[in-house]
Amino acid sequence: MTMVKMTSEVQIAMTPDKINLGDVAPSQSLDTIEYDLLTRTSWTDASIAYEEIKQERARGNQASLWLRKHLQVHLYEVGCGIQRNPGKILFVGLLILAIFCVGLKSVRYEYELEKLWIEEGGRVTRELEYIRTKLGVSAADSQQIIIQSSSPDISANILRYEALLTHVDLLREALQIEVDVFGQSWSLQDLCIKASVPAFNHHFIDQIFENIMPCIIETPLDCFWEGSKLLSPWYPLTIETFGIQNLTWLNLNPTRLMKTMIKTLGTTDFPFESMENFMARSGITTAYQKRPCLNPDDPECPETAPNKKSRILPDIGAALTGGCYGFATTDGMHWPESLIVGGIQKNRSGLITRAGALQTIIQLMDDKTMFDFHDGRYNLHNADWSIEKAREVIVAWQNKFTNEIKRLSKLARYQQQCSNVFTLNTLTNVLRKSTTPDIELLLIGAALVLIYVSIALVNLERPELSQGLTGFVGVLLLALSITAAFGLCAMLGLPFNATTTQVLPFLGLGLGCNSIFMLTHTLNKIVSSGSVTIERQTGECLKRTGVSIILSNASLILAFFLAAWLIPIPALRYFSLQAAILFLCSLTATLFLFPAVFSLDLRRRAARRLDLFCCVVKNDDVQKRSKGPFATEMEQQARYMNDELFVKPVAIILTDENQDNELRFKRQRGIDDGCFGWSLSLTAAEYYVPLIRRPVVRALVLLSFISLATFGLWGSMRLEDGLELSGLVPKSSNEYEYMRHQQRFFGVYRIFAITQANFEYPTNQRLLYEYHDAFTRVEKIVKNDDGGLPGFWLSHFRDWLLDLQKTFDIEWNQGYIKLEGWNQSASNDAILAYKLLLQTGRTDNPVDKRLLTSNRLVKEDGIINPKAFYHYLTAWYNKDPLMYSSSQSLQFEGCTLSQKNCRCLILLKSLFRNNSVPGAPAQAMG
Secondary structure, eight states: OEEEEOSSSOEEEEOSSEEEEESOOTTSOGGGSOHHHHHOHHHHOHHHHHHHHHTTSSBOOHHHHHHHHHHHHHHHHHHHHHHHSHHHHHHHHHHHHHHHHHGGGGOOBOOOHHHHSSOTTSHHHHHHHHHHHHHSSOGGGGEEEEEEEESSOTTSOOOOHHHHHHHHHHHHHHTTOOEEETTEEEOHHHHBOBOOOOOOSOHHHHHHHHHHOOBOEEOGGGGSGGGGGGSSOSSOEEEGGGTEEEEOTTTOOHHHHHHHHHHHHTTSOOOHHHHHHHHHHHTOSSTTTTSOOSOTTOTTSOTTSTTTTTOOOOOHHHHHTTOEEOSSOSGGGEEOHHHHEESOEEOTTSOEEEOSEEEEEEEBOOHHHHHHHHTTOGGGGGGTOOHHHHHHHHHHHHHHHHHHHHHHHTSGGGTTEEEEEEOHHHHHHHHHHHHSOOHHHHHHHHHHHHHHHHHHHOOSSSGGGOOHHHHHHHHHHHHHHHHHHHHHHHHTTOOBOHHHHHTHHHHHHHHHHHHHHHHHHHHHHHHHHOOSOGGGHHHHHHHHHHHHHHHHHHHHHHHHHHHHHHOOOHHHHHHHHHHHHHHHHHHHHHHHHHHHHHHHHHHHHHTTBOSSOTTOBOOSOGGGGOOSTTOOOOOSSOOOOOGGGGTSOOEEEEOOOOHHHHHHHHHHTTOOOOTTSOOHHHHIIIIIHHHHTSHHHHHHHHHHHHHHHHHHHHHHTTOOOSOOGGGGSOTTSHHHHHHHHIIIIIOEEEEEEEEOTTOOTTTOHHHHHHHHHHGGGSTTBOOOTTSOOOOOHHHHHHHHHHHHHHHHHHHHHTTSBOSSOBOTTOOHHHHHHHHHHTBOSOSSSOBOGGGTTTOOSBOTTSOBOSTTHHHHHHHHHHHOHHHHHHTTOOOOTTOOTTSTTOOOOEEEEEEEEOSSOSSOOOEEEO
């Protein structure tokens, strides 16, 4: 005698010639005994297995059998109840699902990156909220970025004259676009950040500077004269007072213009000295007039260009080495080479010899700055101007600029280069499109599943036993339950994202079909066995399969609910919650609606109607269905097993191992020749099982498992934390191409360090310097050639005060300035230093002349006088606005710099090499 383990819970004694069946009448045929009851006792009827174990006639897990027994009792009652009233159950169920589907009209989509992929309530979220509250928006929102590489081979060297000239022409044409919003025409001049100049209190001169100052554009073209072609105004200016015609940045020499102005207005009281000092500090000298031309044959290339006369093409790599300066040579307008040129290769001398891409960045105003800049314009009174309206204008211009770049890139003259444009706004638009469900794609997917399930359940040889229509209706019910689940999620206020709309529907269909196949297969076996009356077949089917379906779905539901509780990422949390709700609705439909469909199908079978053609009745005899020497003749009536079989004492029926019995059991196990002489079950029984029982195959399987486990463990140790932004964007989008190029050639982003509220700048200057210097020890920070960092606002502020102090000391010694005042020989800078040195920082006594001889603007240790710190800062803001704006020292909520409650200034602007989101969130300093 051998012990054969029939299930995971119960072991029953069997011999080759004896089978323990209970108290079975001798006249009862073995064909009426269901095979699953003998081999899968706990699955077929757990109560029998449980009683056998209690009576010590079998071994198994009593606890699991007790649970399965009670579940089977309730499932059997539910199934029988459904079979008695299938139409009513279907009607009520469909009505409830339809009510939930109505909730889809209140669906809310979420596609903003920071609300989906940043930890909710985490440090980054708090910092972004702090920036939004204090500064209005993140600085990353105000950039329009264009990357150009060679096409079709992006690995080709981009340092070619035709490539840079194409970059010039493409950008110049695209930057001239205009959009009509709120009845007004908006151009780049209305949106961009411009270099600031001090007010000279002379309307004519101030108007000239307002018209001539260009937008700040960081581009590799600034190393050449052609960089001036990107600077507005696009139309030449005429200044008749100075006799100047066709003035643009193509021919503008600020130093020469200054001399012309002095010569023309020399007899007036215009403060030329202040203007000269401003231009000298800002590095505004000859602008682009002494930079090499990429095309010396260009008729507009100035005569002062170093290669104009020689017609020698410049060394592009050497010119780009070390970066480029804008129209001014101040530190705030220096573009590092790693920011504007990507994929760099250098020779031993440190000169760039090869590069893969060019990058140009256009600085645009953020929402709040845009609103403040245009607030009060007479032509916007009727538009109800607000920050939201300013945002609409910016988005409209960015979208049109992006579309224009795409349009131009398709032209023949630009197809040799690949240009990709990026802004967070366009990224949001792409995510919005990918989040919105594609109804056509969903319908195609559902149709494919419908076809697959229907074909899999069709029985062409015996159409009256086919279940193709049942599978078809089951998939439709499954799709309806998934739709209802989404409606319920919308009613609960759960936002939908791309994972919800693009993944969950197909995940629900795929896993839900498993239950359909389990139920149909079990029902087929019950019907084929003939041991269960037709009134009990749905209940018996649900009793046997329902436990597995409940447990498997319950594990999924609990796992997703647990994930939603543990995962801090909003997108994954919403996905987990919605998946749990989806599988809960799917489970409900499986337990109540699917059995109702099966009950109706059983009525069709009893009426011997065909599957797909319910109006057609099968009239041939039952005898014709079975063929072969071992066919069993039977009347066309239901066969069933007496319930007493399971409750009476054990008896023994002796059976011989013969072909007849083997075929009979084989048929009950579902192993037949199928419609075409082949079936999956036959293949598994005849070929697969003998194959895997061979020692060689077992050894190979074991070795393969060990190898895969080892490889998986090795791979898991090499996993990198983080999320690639390109993984969230459709591959067919322009933004994906941009990110691919950006990660390959650049991987450089700006970071900002921002102080938090209640930080005292005057008394914590040393801490600010230490904090700034600490960034030099960060490995991936892009540094200067000397290993240091560019200066930040406090160091620029201090240098400006030191220059004033130096000028004051010289003119004090020369006698131009005295304790009582100054004479006509005193310079404007010395007079300004005189006024600042008298500041006490007190509101009750703001000026004290006794401080003039003892006070210093900057102490010997480099610390600015803390008592008058904000007065000095106000003067710097007004007298040197170009350096102030280029150092990114932004104040918040409209506070004046003379007020001591102005507590939020950007401390550091630097470059960081990383593969994170462009415009990484600011690091708030406490």
